[in-house]
Amino acid sequence: MSVPLLYAAGGVVLFCLGLYAIFLRVHLLRKILAANVMGSGVFMVFIALAARVPGADADPVPHAMVLTGIVVAVCFTALAVALAVRIEELSGHSRLPRKGEEGA
Amino acid sequence: MSELGVLFDLILLGTLVWLAWRLLASADLFKAVVLFIAFGLLLALAWARLGAPDVALAEAAIGAGITGALLLVALRRLGPETERMRRHAPTIGQRLSARLLVGIAGAAVALLVARALLGLPAVAPGLAPRVAEDLAQSGVAHPVTAVLLNFRGFDTLLEVGVLVLAVLGIWCLNEAPQLAPAQPDSPVLLGLVRLLLPLLMVAGGYLLWLGAHAPGGAFQGGALLAAAAVLGLLAGFALPRRWSGLPLRLMLAAGLAVFLAVGAAPLLGGGWFLAYPPGAAKTLILLIETLLTGSIAAVLAVAVVGGRPGEAAASYPPLAEPPVGKETS
Numbered sequence: 155m156s157v158p159l160l161y162a163a164g165g166v167v168l169f170c171l172g173l174y175a176i177f178l179r180v181h182l183l184r185k186i187l188a189a190n191v192m193g194s195g196v197f198m199v200f201i202a203l204a205a206r207v208p209g210a211d212a213d214p215v216p217h218a219m220v221l222t223g224i225v226v227a228v229c230f231t232a233l234a235v236a237l238a239v240r241i242e243e244l245s246g247h248s249r250l251p252r253k254g255e256e257g258a
Numbered sequence: 259m260s261e262l263g264v265l266f267d268l269i270l271l272g273t274l275v276w277l278a279w280r281l282l283a284s285a286d287l288f289k290a291v292v293l294f295i296a297f298g299l300l301l302a303l304a305w306a307r308l309g310a311p312d313v314a315l316a317e318a319a320i321g322a323g324i325t326g327a328l329l330l331v332a333l334r335r336l337g338p339e340t341e342r343m344r345r346h347a348p349t350i351g352q353r354l355s356a357r358l359l360v361g362i363a364g365a366a367v368a369l370l371v372a373r374a375l376l377g378l379p380a381v382a383p384g385l386a387p388r389v390a391e392d393l394a395q396s397g398v399a400h401p402v403t404a405v406l407l408n409f410r411g412f413d414t415l416l417e418v419g420v421l422v423l424a425v426l427g428i429w430c431l432n433e434a435p436q437l438a439p440a441q442p443d444s445p446v447l448l449g450l451v452r453l454l455l456p457l458l459m460v461a462g463g464y465l466l467w468l469g470a471h472a473p474g475g476a477f478q479g480g481a482l483l484a485a486a487a488v489l490g491l492l493a494g495f496a497l498p499r500r501w502s503g504l505p506l507r508l509m510l511a512a513g514l515a516v517f518l519a520v521g522a523a524p525l526l527g528g529g530w531f532l533a534y535p536p537g538a539a540k541t542l543i544l545l546i547e548t549l550l551t552g553s554i555a556a557v558l559a560v561a562v563v564g565g566r567p568g569e570a571a572a573s574y575p576p577l578a579e580p581p582v583g584k585e586t587s
Contacts, residue, residue: 156380164271170364175282177360180343205308212309213384214401222417229424232561235332236428248336
């Protein structure tokens with residue numbers, strides 16, 4: 155197993171850790187953190203696959219895509235935080251409403 | 259790669275997975291956010307190991323820095339995780355079955371992706387030779403910048419649209435909270451800000467300029483400028499009312515507007531969308547990148563503030579009233 159593939163496997167592990175937490179943790183900020191970890195896992199697979207070029211320079215196309223992805227991820231985080239703050243203001247809890255609870 | 263290098267990679271990957279696990283499982287949310295910042299910085303190291311210095315710069319500045327500041331501000335507004343939230347499911351049976359189901363789904367995803375990855379060749383040139391072939395026509399000498407602003411300019415255009423959309427969403431939802439007291443009492447913070455602000459601005463401009471031929475560019479430069487803005491905000495600086503109206507909105511939208519205009523201009527002459535006229539690519543890319551840097555910095559700073567300028571507030575974000583009856587000498 156080559157080093158780039160090792161990193162790609164690490165990316166898969168990160169994605170699954172995030173996937174597990176995004177379903178099972180309740181606090182909204184924790185879900186946002188989990189989504190960010192999932193994103194980092196995907197980026198790692200991309201960058202790892204780009205590093206398979208023989209010779210010096212890696213494939214620049216996935217690099218540009220991940221750069222775009224990082225900026226979109228921070229936008230997503232900011233918007234998700236704004237939504238969470240709004241939910242907290244309306245319902246008084248930093249979590250999603252439960253079954254049977256008034257959805258505010 | 260040497261054996262020592264492989265050992266380093268293994269330790270780095272292990273630390274990353276451990277940090278991710280701790281930040282998702284730890285009881286204290288503040289600790290989780292701090293661990294997330296550490297995770298982002300180590301991730302930048304991993305990108306550097308994988309030969310992606312552009313991504314490493316962006317990860318350190320945006321993924322760890324700006325996102326970290328954003329999450330710390332959010333944590334103050336959202337409140338801590340209560341014991342009741344940690345034990346959300348009413349019965350042990352439900353808790354166990356949820357874990358089991360998500361665990362099986364996660365394992366299935368991991369297996370499928372791992373199988374696909376193992377089927378890939380260990381050495382593959384990808385699109386690198388094609389980018390190198392056309393680099394001379396792109397107007398810039400750095401392959402990643404060429405892909406971002408020329409070969410795949412459409413992605414970047416849409417991404418800048420996402421930036422503006424995110425600000426629209428944030429401004430629709432909340433009014434800006436107060437981030438800092440009117441007069442910060444820490445001379446250390448003020449001294450640090452005086453030292454760091456000019457340095458960050460120069461470094462941001464340098465990274466923008468560097469993007470034409472070396473790792474760097476609008477996103478990294480914009481992130482540094484945003485970091486300067488956030489530092490200023492935390493030290494009690496704020497935009498006065500006359501700047502937080504139209505001037506701020508123009509700054510937020512300038513990058514997208516100019517990118518769209520430059521992209522649409524060739525259509526008038528019967529050309530393709532986003533096809534730069536021959537010979538003018540370098541000038542146009544530099545123009546777009548400069549305005550993008552300003553817009554990205556503004557968007558990221560607004561994202562950290564997390565709300566629209568208030569109707570009544572004298573500044574953006576609003577500052578606390580100085581304590582009444584306490585005369586300052």
